[in-house]
Amino acid sequence: MTMRTDTASGPSLEALYGEVQHFYARHMQLLDSGAAEEWARGFTEDGAFWAPTLPEPARGRAVLAGGVRKTAAELAEAGETHRHLISMLSVTPEEDGSLRVRSYAQVIATAKGGEPRLYRMCVCDDVLVRDGGELLISERRVTRDDMP
Amino acid sequence: MTMRTDTASGPSLEALYGEVQHFYARHMQLLDSGAAEEWARGFTEDGAFWAPTLPEPARGRAVLAGGVRKTAAELAEAGETHRHLISMLSVTPEEDGSLRVRSYAQVIATAKGGEPRLYRMCVCDDVLVRDGGELLISERRVTRDDMP
Amino acid sequence: MTMRTDTASGPSLEALYGEVQHFYARHMQLLDSGAAEEWARGFTEDGAFWAPTLPEPARGRAVLAGGVRKTAAELAEAGETHRHLISMLSVTPEEDGSLRVRSYAQVIATAKGGEPRLYRMCVCDDVLVRDGGELLISERRVTRDDMP
Numbered sequence: 018m019t020m021r022t023d024t025a026s027g028p029s030l031e032a033l034y035g036e037v038q039h040f041y042a043r044h045m046q047l048l049d050s051g052a053a054e055e056w057a058r059g060f061t062e063d064g065a066f067w068a069p070t071l072p073e074p075a076r077g078r079a080v081l082a083g084g085v086r087k088t089a090a091e092l093a094e095a096g097e098t099h100r101h102l103i104s105m106l107s108v109t110p111e112e113d114g115s116l117r118v119r120s121y122a123q124v125i126a127t128a129k130g131g132e133p134r135l136y137r138m139c140v141c142d143d144v145l146v147r148d149g150g151e152l153l154i155s156e157r158r159v160t161r162d163d164m165p
Numbered sequence: 166m167t168m169r170t171d172t173a174s175g176p177s178l179e180a181l182y183g184e185v186q187h188f189y190a191r192h193m194q195l196l197d198s199g200a201a202e203e204w205a206r207g208f209t210e211d212g213a214f215w216a217p218t219l220p221e222p223a224r225g226r227a228v229l230a231g232g233v234r235k236t237a238a239e240l241a242e243a244g245e246t247h248r249h250l251i252s253m254l255s256v257t258p259e260e261d262g263s264l265r266v267r268s269y270a271q272v273i274a275t276a277k278g279g280e281p282r283l284y285r286m287c288v289c290d291d292v293l294v295r296d297g298g299e300l301l302i303s304e305r306r307v308t309r310d311d312m313p
Numbered sequence: 314m315t316m317r318t319d320t321a322s323g324p325s326l327e328a329l330y331g332e333v334q335h336f337y338a339r340h341m342q343l344l345d346s347g348a349a350e351e352w353a354r355g356f357t358e359d360g361a362f363w364a365p366t367l368p369e370p371a372r373g374r375a376v377l378a379g380g381v382r383k384t385a386a387e388l389a390e391a392g393e394t395h396r397h398l399i400s401m402l403s404v405t406p407e408e409d410g411s412l413r414v415r416s417y418a419q420v421i422a423t424a425k426g427g428e429p430r431l432y433r434m435c436v437c438d439d440v441l442v443r444d445g446g447e448l449l450i451s452e453r454r455v456t457r458d459d460m461p
Contacts, residue, residue, distance in 0.1 A: 034183035035330035042401040098458040104250050105190040127458035133434035138281035162246040162275035182331035253338040286421050286429035310394040310423035
C-alpha cells in the first residue's frame with residue numbers, strides 16, 4: 018500500500034529506479050564473491066528461482082544458498098571467476114505493491130591467465146517485494162538466449 | 166522551459182538520470198523483442214536516425230519501424246537473438262530544454278545452441294525532448310568502433 | 314559532515330546513486346576519447362591509482378594524465394578503440410563523508426575493420442570525496458580477473 022503511493026507518480030518511480038539498480042549490484046557482487054548465505058538473503062524466505070537447466074524451481078534460502086556454494090566450489094577448483102552484469106532494468110510497479118523487474122544479464126567468465134569471455138546472455142524476470150523497508154526477490158525466472 | 170527549471174540544479178539532473186536510463190531500458194527491450202511500432206513510438210513523429218551503414222538518415226516512425234521489422238524477420242529466420250545494452254550515459258541539458266545523451270551500446274548476438282558474442286560496439290548520440298511528460302528521441306546518431 | 318547528513322537515510326543514498334553513475338559515465342568517456350587532462354581532473358590533486366601491472370601506485374594528476382596520453386597514442390598508432398564500461402556499482406558512505414564505490418569494469422577493444430572483443434574484466438574499488446560540490450576520486454584500486 019505504501020509502495021503504491023510511493024510509485025504512483027513518475028518522479029517516485031524514477032527515485033526507486035536507483036534503489037533497484039543498487040539492489041542488483043550488491044546482490045550480484047555477493048553472488049560472484051561466493052557469499053552464498055548473504056546472497057540468498059536477497060530472496061524472501063520461500064523465494065523461487067526458475068533456471069533453464071532446472072527441471073523445477075529452486076525454492077527457499079537454504080536451497081538457493083546450497084546451489085551457489087556448489088557453483089563457487091566448482092569455479093574455485095577450475096580457477097575461474099564469473100561476473101554477473103545486470104543491465105537495462107525495466108521496473109513495473111504492480112497493484113499489490115510488488116515490482117516486476119526485467120533485466121539483461123551478461124555472465125562473463127575469466128580463467129586465471131586467460132582472456133575474459135562472454136559466457137551467457139540471459140534475460141532475468143524478477144518479482145521484488147518490500148520487507149521491512151528492504152527489497153527482496155520473491156520470484157526469479159531466467160531464460161538463456163542460446164536455449165530454445 | 167519547464168525542463169530548464171527542472172534541470173538547472175545538480176540534484177534535479179541526477180533525479181532525471183534514472184528516468185533517462187529507464188527510458189533506454191524499455192526502448193531497447195522493445196527493439197530486441199521485435200516490437201517495431203512500440204519501439205518507433207520512442208521517437209518523435211519526424212525522428213531521425215543516422216546509422217553508419219545508411220547513406221542518409223532514416224526519418225519518421227513508419228520508416229524506423231519498417232527497418233526494425235525487417236531486421237527482426239531476418240534474425241528470426243537465422244535463429245539469432247540480438248540484445249542492445251546501453252551504458253555509461255552522459256546527459257547534458259540544453260538551453261532549449263532538450264537533453265543530449267551520449268551512451269555506449271554493446272550489441273550481443275546469440276544463436277540457438279551457440280555461445281553469445283559481442284557483435285558490435287557503438288557510441289550513440291541522441292537528442293531527447295519532452296512531449297506531454299514523456300521523453301522522445303528527436304535525433305539519434307550511431308557510430309561503430311570498427312568503422313573509420 | 315554535510316554528506317553524512319545527506320546519505321544517512323535510504324532515499325538520499327539512492328538519489329546519490331544516479332550522481333555516482335553519471336560521474337563514472339563522464340569520467341570514462343573522457344578516458345576513452347583520450348582527454349587525458351580532463352580525465353585526470355576527476356581525481357583529487359594527489360589521487361592514487363593502484364593497477365595490477367604497476368609496481369607502485371600512480372599518484373597525482375600529472376602522472377595520471379601522462380599514463381593516459383601514452384596509452385591513447387599507442388591505441389591511435391594501433392588503430393584500436395578501447396571502451397571502459399563501468400557497471401554494478403555498490404556505494405557505501407563512510408563516517409568521514411567519503412564514498413567507497415565498488416564496480417565491475419569491462420574493457421572492450423575494437424580494431425578498425427575488426428570485431429569488438431572483451432579485452433579485460435576488472436573490479437574497481439574507489440574512494441570518492443566531495444570537493445566544492447563535485448565528486449573526485451582520491452583512491453582507485455583495480456584488480457583483473459585474469460590475474461592471481
